[in-house]
Structure formats: C-alpha cells, structure tokens
Amino acid sequence: MRSKFYILMVLALALSTLYACANTNSIIRKHPEALAGLTACSECHESTLGAMNHQATDFYKRHGSFSGANPQVCAACHQQSFCSDCHSHKEGIKPSEKFFIDAPERNLPHRGDYLTQHRIDGRVNPVACAKCHGRQNNERCKTCHR
Amino acid sequence: MISHHKKSAWSYFNFTRILGAVAAASSLLATPLMAADNSSTGYYSLSGESDTVFRMRTNIEKNNIYPIYEYLHFDLTKTLKDGSSASFYLGGWGRADLADKSTDKYTDGDLQYGYLSYRAAKNNVVINLGRQFVTEGVATERLDGVYLHSDFAGGFGAAVYAGKPVITEPNFKGGNVVYGTRISQSDSQYYTVGLSALKSERENNSRYREEEGLDLWFHPLDQIDMTGRSTYNSITGGWMEHAYALSVIPLDQLRISADFSHVNYYDYFFNMTASSFSFADKLIDPNEKLTTAGVALSYLPIKNLTVIADYKLYNYEIARKAEYFGGKVTYTLPQSFAVGIGLHRMEGKADHLRYTEYRAYASKQIGRANVYVDFINLEYNKRINGVKNSYAVTGAAGYQFNKTLLLGASMEYSRNPEFDSELRGLLKITYAFDTRLGEGGRKNEK
Numbered sequence: 001m002r003s004k005f006y007i008l009m010v011l012a013l014a015l016s017t018l019y020a021c022a023n024t025n026s027i028i029r030k031h032p033e034a035l036a037g038l039t040a041c042s043e044c045h046e047s048t049l050g051a052m053n054h055q056a057t058d059f060y061k062r063h064g065s066f067s068g069a070n071p072q073v074c075a076a077c078h079q080q081s082f083c084s085d086c087h088s089h090k091e092g093i094k095p096s097e098k099f100f101i102d103a104p105e106r107n108l109p110h111r112g113d114y115l116t117q118h119r120i121d122g123r124v125n126p127v128a129c130a131k132c133h134g135r136q137n138n139e140r141c142k143t144c145h146r
Numbered sequence: 147m148i149s150h151h152k153k154s155a156w157s158y159f160n161f162t163r164i165l166g167a168v169a170a171a172s173s174l175l176a177t178p179l180m181a182a183d184n185s186s187t188g189y190y191s192l193s194g195e196s197d198t199v200f201r202m203r204t205n206i207e208k209n210n211i212y213p214i215y216e217y218l219h220f221d222l223t224k225t226l227k228d229g230s231s232a233s234f235y236l237g238g239w240g241r242a243d244l245a246d247k248s249t250d251k252y253t254d255g256d257l258q259y260g261y262l263s264y265r266a267a268k269n270n271v272v273i274n275l276g277r278q279f280v281t282e283g284v285a286t287e288r289l290d291g292v293y294l295h296s297d298f299a300g301g302f303g304a305a306v307y308a309g310k311p312v313i314t315e316p317n318f319k320g321g322n323v324v325y326g327t328r329i330s331q332s333d334s335q336y337y338t339v340g341l342s343a344l345k346s347e348r349e350n351n352s353r354y355r356e357e358e359g360l361d362l363w364f365h366p367l368d369q370i371d372m373t374g375r376s377t378y379n380s381i382t383g384g385w386m387e388h389a390y391a392l393s394v395i396p397l398d399q400l401r402i403s404a405d406f407s408h409v410n411y412y413d414y415f416f417n418m419t420a421s422s423f424s425f426a427d428k429l430i431d432p433n434e435k436l437t438t439a440g441v442a443l444s445y446l447p448i449k450n451l452t453v454i455a456d457y458k459l460y461n462y463e464i465a466r467k468a469e470y471f472g473g474k475v476t477y478t479l480p481q482s483f484a485v486g487i488g489l490h491r492m493e494g495k496a497d498h499l500r501y502t503e504y505r506a507y508a509s510k511q512i513g514r515a516n517v518y519v520d521f522i523n524l525e526y527n528k529r530i531n532g533v534k535n536s537y538a539v540t541g542a543a544g545y546q547f548n549k550t551l552l553l554g555a556s557m558e559y560s561r562n563p564e565f566d567s568e569l570r571g572l573l574k575i576t577y578a579f580d581t582r583l584g585e586g587g588r589k590n591e592k
Contacts, residue, residue, distance in 0.1 A: 015298070017299070018298035018299045018300070018302065019269060019296060019297075019298055019299075020299075021298075021299035022268075022269045022296075022297040022298050022299050022302075023268065023269070024268065024269055024270060024297045025267070025268065026229070026230075026265060026266060026267055026268060026269065026270045026271070027270060029223070029225070029231050029233075029265055036480075036481065037480050037481060042368075046335075046368060047334055047335045047336075047365060048334055048335070048336075048338070048363060048365045048371075049334075050368065051365050051371040051393070056393065056401060056403070056444070057401065057403055057442050057444040057452075057454055057456075058391060058393060058403035058405070058442065061391060061403075061405060062373050062391050062393075064281070064286065065361065065363065065373035065374065065375060065389075065391070066363075066373065067281040068281050068282060068283050068284075068285075068286070068340075068361055068375065069283075069330070069338050069340060069361055069363050069373070070338065071280075071281045071282065072270055072272065072295070074281075079219065079221060079235060079237070080235060080237060080258070080259045080278065080279050081195075081217075081219040081237040081258065081259070083279050083281075084237060084258040084259065084279065087279065087286065087288075088256070088258060089256055089258060089288055089312050089313070089314065090254070090256040090314060091256075092213065092215055092239070092241050092254065093199065093201070093215065097201075097556075097558075097570075097572060098197075098199065098574075100518065100520075100540065100542045100554070100556045100572065104484060104486070104507040104508075104509050104518055104520055105476060105478060105484050105486060105507070111505075111520070111522055111538075112522035112524070112536070112537075112538040112560065112562075113524075113536050113537075113538055113560050113562035113563075113564070113565075115206075115562070115564050116524075116530060116536055116562055116563045116564060117524065117536075119498070120492075120498055120499065120501070122422075122429070123465075123496075123498065123499070124460055124468060124470075124492075124494075124499065125436065125438070125460065126411075126415070126423065126429075126430060127387065127407075127409050127414060127436070129423075130414070130415065130418060130423050131286070133420065133422075133423070134415075134418045134419070134420070134423050135311075135313045135314070135320055135418060135419045135420075136288065136312075136313055136314055137314060138314055138316055138419065138420035138422070138423075139314050139316045141316060141420045141421070141422045142316040142317060142420070142421070145317075145420065145421050145422035145427060145429070146317075146421065
C-alpha cells in the first residue's frame with residue numbers, strides 16, 4: 001500500500017514538472033478572422049496547420065486523422081455542432097439536404113437517391129458506413145434490417 | 147399492447163423532457179459563467195444559431211409527411227484577461243411531424259452536446275465536462291463525461307477521457323462505460339506520433355471494446371504530408387484497420403494524393419449495435435478482408451479551375467474486386483460562383499457493382515440571393531426494380547436578409563428504383579447571432 005502511494009507521488013511530481021516545463025502557448029479558442037466556404041489554411045499557415053487545406057481533394061478523406069491528432073486546431077474554427085452535422089448520435093436529415101445552399105462543392109455524403117445506393121456502397125465498403133452508423137445514428141436501419 | 151395514443155403521449159413526454167433538460171442544464175451551468183464581474187476579469191461572448199427546417203415528402207409507405215425540425219446551438223464564453231476561457235456549449239434538435247401522428251415516432255429530439263469547457267492560455271490545457279464528442283486517436287466517441295488534455299515538456303501531450311457512451315442500440319446492447327487515453331509526441335512543424343487506447347465495458351464489467359492504436363502525421367516538407375492510423379482489437383486479437391494517406395505537391399498547380407487501407411472485418415465489426423453491421427445478419431462476412439488503394443491527381447491549369455482524375459481499387463479476400471475511377475472539373479469563385487461536372491465508373495465483377503455516375507452542379511450568388519442546381523444520375527448495368535437510370539434534380543434558392551437571417555428553399559425531383567416519381571421540398575430559416583459584452587458593458591452585435 002505504501003509503495004503504491006510513493007509511486008503515485010512520484011508520478012504526480014513528474015507530471016507536474018513536465019507540465020511546468022512545457023510552457024507552450026495554447027491554440028487560440030477562436031480563429032481571429034471569420035472564415036467561410038472551403039478554407040485554404042495554407043494561404044496563411046505553414047507546417048502541419050497548412051497541411052489542413054480544406055480545398056485539397058483528399059481533405060474529406062483525411063479530416064478524421066487531423067481531428068484525431070489535434071482536435072484543438074479544429075475547435076478554433078468549428079464548434080461540435082459542425083461535427084454533429086454528420087457524426088451525430090441521432091439525426092433526422094441527411095447532410096446533403098440540410099446544407100443544400102451552403103456549398104454544392106462540399107463532399108457531403110448521401111446525395112441523390114441514397115436508399116438504393118446505400119446497398120451498393122454498403123457492400124463496397126461497409127467500414128465507411130460504420131464510422132457514422134456502427135454504434136450511433138442507426139435506429140432507422142432497423143426499419144428494414146431487423 | 148400500448149395504443150397509438152399512449153405511445154404518442156410517451157413520445158411527446160420524451161421530447162418535452164429533452165427540451166426541459168436542455169433548458170434546465172443551460173440555466174444551471176451558465177449561472178457560474180454569468181456570476182463573475184466581467185468589468186475586472188474579461189468579457190463575455192454569446193453566439194449561436196437556430197435552423198428551422200420544414201420538409202415535405204412522401205415516405206416509403208407512400209404517405210405524405212411534413213416534419214418540422216428545430217436545430218439550436220449556442221455557446222456562452224467568458225474570456226479572461228490572461229487569455230484563458232470558460233465556456234458552455236449546447237446543441238440539439240427537436241422534430242414534430244405536422245401530418246402523420248399515427249406512430250410513436252412523430253416527435254423526436256436529441257441533445258447532441260452540452261458541456262462546460264475550460265481552456266487555459268498555456269499548455270493547451272482543456273477540461274470538458276458534460277455531453278461531448280471526443281476525437282483522440284482511436285476514439286471518435288460521444289460521451290457523457292469528462293475530457294482532459296495538456297501539453298507536457300519535450301513536445302509530449304496527453305489526453306484522458308471517461309464517461310457513459312452516448313450510443314444508439316437498435317438491436318444489440320453497447321457498453322455502459324467508456325474510457326481511454328492518448329499520448330502524443332510532436333514537433334508542430336514536422337510530425338506528430340500518437341499512441342492511444344480505448345476501453346468500454348458492459349454493465350456486468352464484461353469486455354465490450356478494447357482498442358489500441360498508433361497514429362502518425364508526418365510533414366517533412368511543405369510539399370509532402372502523410373497521415374495514418376493502425377488500430378488493434380485486443381478482444382479479438384487482430385488488427386482492425388490500417389489506413390494511411392499521402393499528399394505530394396510537386397508543383398504549385400499539381401497535387402498527388404494516394405491512400406491505402408486494409409480492414410479485417412471480424413476485428414473491425416466486432417460488437418456493433420445494429421444488426422446491419424453484425425455477423426448474425428450475414429450482411430457482413432467475418433472472414434472478409436478488404437484492401438483499398440487509391441490515387442488522385444488534382445491539377446489547376448488556371449486560377450480557380452481544378453481538374454481531378456482519381457482511381458480506387460477495392461480488393462477483397464472473398465468477394466470479387468471492384469475499381470472506381472473517373473474525373474471531375476470544377477470552377478469556383480469563392481462566395482460568388484461555382485460550377486462542376488463529374489463522371490465516375492464503378493467496375494466490379496458483381497452485377498450490382500457496375501454502374502456509371504454523372505454529376506453536374508452550379509451555384510451563383512446574385513446580390514443577397516443565391517441559386518443552386520444539382521443533377522445526379524446513376525446508370526446501372528443491370529436494372530434495379532426495372533430501373534436503368536436513377537436520377538435526382540435539385541433546385542434551390544436562398545436569400546440573406548442581413549448578417550443574421552437567411553431564408554432558403556429547395557425542391558428535389560427524382561426517379562429511382564424505389565419511387566417512379568418523387569418530389570421533395572424543404573424550407574429553411576437560419577438565424578445566427580454573435581454578441582459580445584465587453585469591459586464596461588460595451589455591446590457589439592452582428
């Protein structure tokens with residue numbers, strides 16, 4: 001018991017020291033300029049921030065890697081409502097309908113007749129479906145998939 | 147058996163209970179933020195958006211339905227003079243069907259997120275408490291709980307989270323508690339390497355999910371960027387997924403993107419909550435392994451004009467392979483004009499994986515108005531329900547009355563294997579606000 005206490009104390013001391021020595025500036029809570037549309041982060045930023053160019057053809061594919069590695073950067077421009085538009089717990093309207101005016105060039109999923117297409121996409125790559133519907137937003141699946 | 151009336155009442159009760167809980171949580175959690183004296187310690191900002199959406203459509207049973215939705219989200223933030231901030235975020239939606247009240251689903255709603263957040267000016271310290279969406283390595287989870295993050299010396303960073311998972315369980319029970327961590331080491335200029343783990347348990351403390359992952363982000367040059375992740379399932383003892391993507395920009399006008407992934411279905415689809423993703427329903431073969439490899443070339447011959455060619459190979463261990471390839475040309479003037487045409491072909495060995503996809507869209511800003519038209523057509527090699535072409539045409543228009551108020555409407559006509567002729571309408575009113583209460587009570591509103 002006593003040895004565990006000492007281990008905890010040493011860990012707490014080490015973490016406190018590491019924290020005190022970090023002295024990094026936090027990523028800003030809110031981007032200083034209001035941005036609209038698909039933002040080209042590389043126009044102003046270099047390094048990994050510049051790599052998050054929203055106009056890049058592969059940004060949609062890679063945005064999960066960016067947010068998983070540094071969610072605070074995403075939070076400077078996006079509230080969680082932005083994530084919830086697609087990665088929702090429950091949702092009534094598919095994103096391509098809800099944001100019909102905002103940006104037709106955006107990679108919004110499920111455009112057109114998705115009732116038929118989901119059978120094809122689901123067989124081609126069910127992993128892509130499961131990322132949003134595996135454990136969330138899947139109550140309507142039960143209508144047919146009992 | 148419960149009558150429709152009783153079900154409806156119960157559903158209405160749930161809906162009002164959610165709204166009531168949201169309102170109560172808002173007032174309760176916002177009070178400490180409002181209590182402090184802002185003239186000496188910083189300023190408050192309150193921003194939010196309301197989206198009211200009215201839809202007109204026919205459901206699969208050929209009944210007309212007219213659901214109305216209200217999406218609401220806002221944040222109240224107090225920014226302190228040292229740069230740190232305390233915020234309360236809230237977002238959710240409610241729906242009621244104005245025409246069909248015959249089922250217990252004619253009203254619904256959801257609290258998407260609602261949490262208190264503290265962000266320090268130094269060391270990227272973040273403390274979140276409440277319903278939130280956590281993305282840290284292997285975790286892409288919504289939970290009712292706590293999230294902590296901090297930087298440490300030597301480029302290290304750590305995040306921990308724990309709570310009750312917010313999931314839907316239409317067919318199978320999920321975990322009762324979820325917790326995890328991610329430790330990273332990075333140089334913001336060049337790279338980030340992360341190790342993460344997630345564990346979820348059922349009510350009886352039995353193992354539900356145990357996932358570990360390695361994530362990488364390399365940016366050795368401005369022209370080269372690579373991200374990727376490998377995820378391991380400790381319960382099944384196998385790799386769930388390897389997914390890596392590379393971008394190379396050899397010229398200012400040319401971008402080459404490549405991606406590779408490998409998924410073991412048994413390890414990946416272990417313990418999902420919907421039968422459509424379960425092995426029992428036989429839609430997912432646990433012995434299947436999928437490997438994908440893709441490449442895309444994006445070229446800008448002149449400013450705002452983009453020409454894209456892409457190819458993706460889907461190779462299965464059991465099913466027969468498929469290839470998806472095509473191209474797209476877009477011309478975009480930001481906030482003014484956009485037009486694009488695309489043509490893609492899915493060429494698989496199975497009949498259902500042979501189709502051609504066409505898309506054309508255009509949008510134009512005219513003063514305060516915005517008009518938009520979109521056409522999508524899928525031409526199947528083998529007819530589905532006797533239909534060779536499945537197409538949808540959407541026309542939409544919006545009008546920005548001022549910085550806070552936008553009114554939009556859309557109409558979609560489609561013909562597809564499920565509907566000989568389907569017409570859908572949608573009206574949307576967006577009201578956004580952003581108010582700042584500065585030192586001395588100065589108020590700015592946009």
